[in-house]
Amino acid sequence: MLLEALVALVALVLAFRVYYRVNSGRCHSQTSLVGKTAIITGGSAGIGKYTAKDLVRRGARVILACRNLEKACKVAAEIRESPGSVGEVVVRHLDTSDLASVRKFAEQILQTETAIHILINNAGILGPKEKQLTKDGLELTMVTNHFGHFLLTNLLLGLLKKSAPSRVINVSSSAHSQPKKLDPDSLNFEHDKYSVMAAYGQSKLCNVLFTQELAVKLSGSGVTANSVHPGAVNTGILDAHPLSFLICAIKIMFLAVSKDSELGAQTSIYVAVAEEVDGVSGRYFVDCKEAEPSQLAQQRQLAQQLWKSSEVAVKLQPHEKHY
Template sequence: MNTLASEQIALVTGATSGIGKVTARELVRRGYHIILLARDAAKAARVRQEFQQLAASGQRVDVLLCDLSDLSQVRRAAEEFIQRYHRLDVLVNNAGLIFGKQRETSADGYEMTLATNYLGPFLLTSLLLPALERSEAARIVNVASDGYRLAKPKLHDLNQEENYSAWRQYGNTKLYNILFTQELARQLRARGISHVVTNSLHPGVVASGFGSASGGLTSWLTGLAAPLLLTPDEGARTSIFLATDPIGGQVSGGYFAKEQAQPVKHAFTDPAKTRQLWQETERLVGQEFFGA
């Protein structure tokens, strides 16, 4: 597939609803060639059609189907992307869910929140790094959450086989997103890769469908609180800021909320623990991030 050298290419995960859809829509309006990574083909086709009507003449909106919880699908999608586009300028790892009271496992046997929110995005970013490196100035934007404050991670049990809690695991994965961002920024700098930056963010507490998969009390509480929550348009602002604003290209390893850098306060942010998390993640996804 031919893409104009001057056209910015962006891939957004979880791009068919909530803040992912708003992020992708605004990038379309800014002239980006958007690839919507989504699980549901019919839903993705509807969103693609909607966005194509916003696009300028010759501007493309494409779909890449992938369930991020399934690592074999992540590998296939990344391979397809590299073959079709070669280069990537912006990667927005937006997809995220909280699952239910009962612990569920992915196709690979991993706990579903961990697989969807963290392992899949980690592997996808690793596999797309060659395409990001071909950009003159690439950005990786990881949507995390202040829910990281709930995290009580155990490096020996990332899969949370002991004492499963849906909200605790959600908080854990959001902390992992932040630590992944910090460690990736450090490793990129150590390798002299200065034209690829990465930042994470808290979108605010957004009224979107992310809690609906959990069912029961979580869904009920999410619905009850909806009038107090941000709209997806409000929640997407920091993602769009980090993807497009000049400041987003000058910082790497930061954590942002309301378009401002924020400190990350958690006992687990020790560099040694962060590196251990990185190594354990590589083991779980079955590959070194920067390739052997």
């Protein structure tokens, strides 16, 4: 009986895996990106890597903005040698957990690039077990996943507007629906209890709320902003974590039913290139289709409050505002 039950469970898991992958969204757009420039943060692995490969195949000049330059250079070489790669791939250093690094990267981009047509804020981490503050006084998960991208996007907004039509894509997660509240005065868990998943879920909620307010501020500019959930993707985001019951459970789930990174990149690619997304802004996409985010993520007042608190957190200066 035990063996039969085990066989039945394995069969069920495999069936769900096949069903999940077969029904996952795929980008079928044939849009050419010749003459276009794209920036992808965290493009040296996982979803970012496969997003970059696709955009280069379309002829884009893709800037991989990565913390680990050695790893990024190897990926860039792999992309250049891939069949059908007709675009260009460039590597630049960016650590979204370090605001000075974000400002340095943005300054370099503004000095060397004449246009940015696509900005994909893809970099992200699942933070440490214990709360950790960076030298900027910001919680590590929040600054890596939200504050760093908030600052980067603001610094590049002027060039994005100049390059319009252009698109900003923020890679979020279904984990954005986990938080039941968001305190704009406790974004670094000053007043709330910290946990790995609480920080991750909050950062992903902030991705969606940031997108909503950014879309409002960019209305009429020719720049659109949308957020995406790539699905359950086995990207290696858990590799840096010591084994625990929670991490083991998530890893087993990913191994059993997740998408691979190439399939997980499809929604980011779709929102970056698809013709039917022209002019669409402030939306949330799953499996290459528009979906409804959590009720909390749709609160306009909360999005406004988050924006103001984020400006304070990153010390956004008057000359850095382009909205």
